[in-house]
Amino acid sequence: MVNESLISLENIARTFYLGDSQVHALNNINLQIKKGEYIAVMGPSGSGKSTLLNMIGLLDQPDTGIYMLEGRDVTTLNPDELASVRSERMGFIFQSFHLVPRLTAAANIELPLVLAGMPVKERTQRVTQALKEYGLVDRAHHRPNELSGGQRQRVAIARATILRPAVLLADEPTGNLDRATGDEVVRLLEALNTQGMTLVVVTHDQALGNRAHRQIRMEDGNIVSDVIATESVTHAQEVNPTEPVKST
């Protein structure tokens, strides 16, 4: 490969055990993601989309396989090292926002900086900047329950991006929003992608998925198609040569 991938998953598998039964949430996944890509992950419920996203975001560890992040094998890191990689390289956005209810919008945005041990002065400066960028200045001292859904997700995005991560991982970011606010949030994410942030969005929304430059389709823990807008559909076979494309 000529230019190094930002993310490279090789034969990643993840199995959950529920009593006697096994769930193969991820089945031998191979995936390369380049810096600055905009990827939509789609597929039926339970197909392993969230598991894949958590794997990329280092919240979960694979049972087998190798995950290289920026050329570094991150499958061997200890929990504290993983936490620091998450802090510096990953930004998470969730369907249910996951804001801390007792903290104001500003304090929620500040949280990653606090955890990273940044000095107060620099923190307030960055938070003020973020509030401005996301149009939340007049909402800075409101608690999440005093904010609209769109505002909450904007706070969540501001929080996810305040440390300028390399990868932005969004799990159904518009799932709890109406179409108009959802579009607004998507435009924000796309703007961040244009600035160079790699964006991976899990979505059930076909229209939203179509906006991405690359669409990955999952079924039963397998990537069944991987379409890059400018390339042909047959690319799917190249990505996962060992796995035949399943017909739905």
Place this chain on the structure above:
Amino acid sequence: MKISDTFRFAAKAATATPLRTSLLVLAMSIGVASVVILTALGDGARRYVVDEFSAIGTNLVIVLPGRSETRGFNPANLVGSTPRDLTIDDAESLLKLSGVARVAPLVVATSEINAKGKLRETMLVGTNSEYINICQLKMGLGRFLSKTEAGAGSTEVVIGAVIRKEIFGAENPLGKTVRIGDRRLRIVGVLAQGGRGMGMTTDELMIVSTATAQSMLNTNTLFRIMIEARSREQIEEVKSRVLKAITQRHDGEEDITVITQDAILQTFDKILNVLTMGVAGIAGISLAVAGILVMNVMLVSVTQRTSEIGLMKAIGATSAAIRQLFLVEAVLLSLSGAVVGIGLGYLGAGVLRQLYPTFPAYPPAWAVIAGFGTALISGIVFGVMPARRAAQLDPIQALSKR
């Protein structure tokens, strides 16, 4: 994460549930306050007793006739004669001993005083002029027994303030003659009101010279010999010298008991200290209960904040940081409980002092420190488990909780 941020975050988390937090602080503060108040009571009792005893006099060594039974069974006591009496000569011989500053013999009996047609039964004390110094009494009027006028012919009497009031009212009693038993005695002084000697009030005493009292009572024995040592350090030496000297005078038989005020004091001090600590220990149980409450509340808090913990981990919090946050929160709760409790304790002790002004119910410093320390330790001990549980949460499962 910086320490100051950890504290701020934990404090915010605690104040986010004001009712639960204040109940917890209340529980902890009741525990600490009960430790403070109960030890104030115990220590107050100790101080009260010590003060009372100190009022008897300083550096006091007291000789009692008869062997103390606390020194163990001695068959010689059974076959031997009845103990020899203490005499004035015994008392006078002690003056020569080194380390002895003053000696006052003591004869005590009840007798009747008859003056101005009034009759009253009261306590008669026969002693010498040193008694006032040894027992640190004060005169209200006139003077104490004189040194020069001793012997059986002395007609001086010093009366207590209450006797004076009852018999003479506002009249000046100095120089007046009173009848005590079959003697006619002349009042030379009145003791100041409220004095205490030998653990009893001096307000109703009549004090005459030893010889006078002995001849009135037709006896030559003494009730006690009171000795004042020159210094506190010499008390023990004086005690053994006195014992030796009198044993010698009594043909080598150890038939007296010598006690020191210091020893009595120390015994009481010890007993009451143990009592205070026991009481503090009982109060400490309520602190343990409060500690378990802290644990419970923190466990509930971890459960309620599961998704928050997951989020924190997703945005880069290490397990150690999460553990610290919850531990600090538990400690903050305990500490604020301790602070409030100490405040309440001091308030309670103050109220006690208002109600019983003579009772010195001041919380001892060690109790305050112990109450504070126990609260802190129970906060840490009972905070560890919830904090560890929070730190061990799997971020994905935590995040999926709504």
